[in-house]
Amino acid sequence: MPTHARRRRRPAPVRVLAVAAVFALLLAGVPLVHWWDRLAPPEQLAVSASWTTYLVDGSEGPDRSSEPYLLTGSAPEGTATGYLAFEVPPPVASEPLRAVTLRVRLSHRATSLALFAVPQPPLSAAELARTGPPAMGPLLAVARPVPGTIYDDVAFDLTGVVRESGRYAFALRSPPMDGDGRIVAIRDSQASPRLTLDWGGDGDSSPEAAAAQRQAMRPAPLIHRALGTAPPALPAGAPTPEAPAGSPGAPSVPPSGRIEVGSTVQVNGGGWPGAYQRADEAYGPVEMFRVFHPGLPPDWPGSAADHAGRTVNVSFKADPEEVLAGEHDAALARWFASLPTDRDIYWTYHHEPENNIEAGDFTADQYRAAWRRVAWLADQVEHPSRYATLVLMGWSLEPASGRNWRDYYPGADVISVLGWDIYNFDYQQGGYSAPPVLFDRAIAVSRTEGKPWGISEYGGRRVDGDEAGHRRAEWIRETTDYLATHPYPPVWVAWYDALIGDGEDYRLIDEPSRAAWAEFARGQG
Numbered sequence: 001m002p003t004h005a006r007r008r009r010r011p012a013p014v015r016v017l018a019v020a021a022v023f024a025l026l027l028a029g030v031p032l033v034h035w036w037d038r039l040a041p042p043e044q045l046a047v048s049a050s051w052t053t054y055l056v057d058g059s060e061g062p063d064r065s066s067e068p069y070l071l072t073g074s075a076p077e078g079t080a081t082g083y084l085a086f087e088v089p090p091p092v093a094s095e096p097l098r099a100v101t102l103r104v105r106l107s108h109r110a111t112s113l114a115l116f117a118v119p120q121p122p123l124s125a126a127e128l129a130r131t132g133p134p135a136m137g138p139l140l141a142v143a144r145p146v147p148g149t150i151y152d153d154v155a156f157d158l159t160g161v162v163r164e165s166g167r168y169a170f171a172l173r174s175p176p177m178d179g180d181g182r183i184v185a186i187r188d189s190q191a192s193p194r195l196t197l198d199w200g201g202d203g204d205s206s207p208e209a210a211a212a213q214r215q216a217m218r219p220a221p222l223i224h225r226a227l228g229t230a231p232p233a234l235p236a237g238a239p240t241p242e243a244p245a246g247s248p249g250a251p252s253v254p255p256s257g258r259i260e261v262g263s264t265v266q267v268n269g270g271g272w273p274g275a276y277q278r279a280d281e282a283y284g285p286v287e288m289f290r291v292f293h294p295g296l297p298p299d300w301p302g303s304a305a306d307h308a309g310r311t312v313n314v315s316f317k318a319d320p321e322e323v324l325a326g327e328h329d330a331a332l333a334r335w336f337a338s339l340p341t342d343r344d345i346y347w348t349y350h351h352e353p354e355n356n357i358e359a360g361d362f363t364a365d366q367y368r369a370a371w372r373r374v375a376w377l378a379d380q381v382e383h384p385s386r387y388a389t390l391v392l393m394g395w396s397l398e399p400a401s402g403r404n405w406r407d408y409y410p411g412a413d414v415i416s417v418l419g420w421d422i423y424n425f426d427y428q429q430g431g432y433s434a435p436p437v438l439f440d441r442a443i444a445v446s447r448t449e450g451k452p453w454g455i456s457e458y459g460g461r462r463v464d465g466d467e468a469g470h471r472r473a474e475w476i477r478e479t480t481d482y483l484a485t486h487p488y489p490p491v492w493v494a495w496y497d498a499l500i501g502d503g504e505d506y507r508l509i510d511e512p513s514r515a516a517w518a519e520f521a522r523g524q525g
Contacts, residue, residue: 065125121169262288315348320370351391371410424460435482459496469510
């Protein structure tokens, strides 16, 4: 009994030391650090946000820093962007900083949460309210909350972003597809936003070991998703969501002028370098390439669409339900972040969806909504010459198709360029279609919509009796002259260089046809 009594009395000096340590920290100018975290083992430190606030529709004020929630996405007055800032103190350990994690508590309403750097942080929420939104830095991470929960603790890996002491600020955005996202922002609450810095004193502390540990922690560069299952997909027949936060109100428009002449590029059993060389030899030098990815696109550098800095129209496919569930947010955001800025990139989500929709693979509503989500991800990364390009069949504009092209159109606020796949309609009748028959509907739709347009696939097989290709060559000259002299010309035209099966040969392998196409290319050079 006496021994136990003495043990209960011993903590008194420890409490005195703890209180003294707290006052010492306050005098040292570190009031933003939880005192109980400072007294934790020195290899970890949790830093609370110095201030949080949000702005609506990119305008200034009022100061919302005292509100208990930090809103992102849909707000009663418009679209909200959340902001939060941290004052990171000097290190408390001599070991290298191994990991930095931003933790926020998010309500279940948001399907996706994007985190951006703010390179020049305001001093306070009041200053932000007066001056309006600061310049946005790069996209750092995308997280997905767990569906069906009231609150979800979301973690962003900021290792390598927070490197030393100083002021750091971040912006949070979410697409308003399911209402708003609410970040718990009550100061000094265990649920408030905080940065956790981990020096990890145990084990190998070399820079190489620290880098290896960071790499092991990261599922992919730049983008890190919260753990959990995917949120529910958009139900069949659901209405198309409104434009997500960050979608361009006025999409970027490519420069007008001469037509860039190119061709499609397909490997056909070889490698990509050989495919590009064949295209240059047959149609070149080619100014633009049309590249197809049957699934998600690989990152740059190393992408099949990456060739000699030339213009490219690159398409990829992903199931709309999976896109709407957020399953590909990380991969697509990483891909958009990897795009080079030294060329024009016309990107296309799921070209020619018409037959898939008619077959019941997905609905037109799902397709349009998925397009908008992918476009929102693209818009989170600034790029001087990246253009969202919807590619449809030229046949879908014909009354005989029974289609309405607007069923596939995600909206003028999303699409920058309209692309059309146009082929010789009169092949079965042994003839070549006249230029107005081929192009006038596509031109009229594009012009009425106020969008630049391109021909993503242009082709025509040699008809019976034209084995030498002389008639096709004249048809190529007639149609390309029509495009080149039209008051609303396309920004590019890509010949469909493909052999399909044993009989459908669209390649320009005869000398007359190849010479006619070369004349077109030289005339636009």
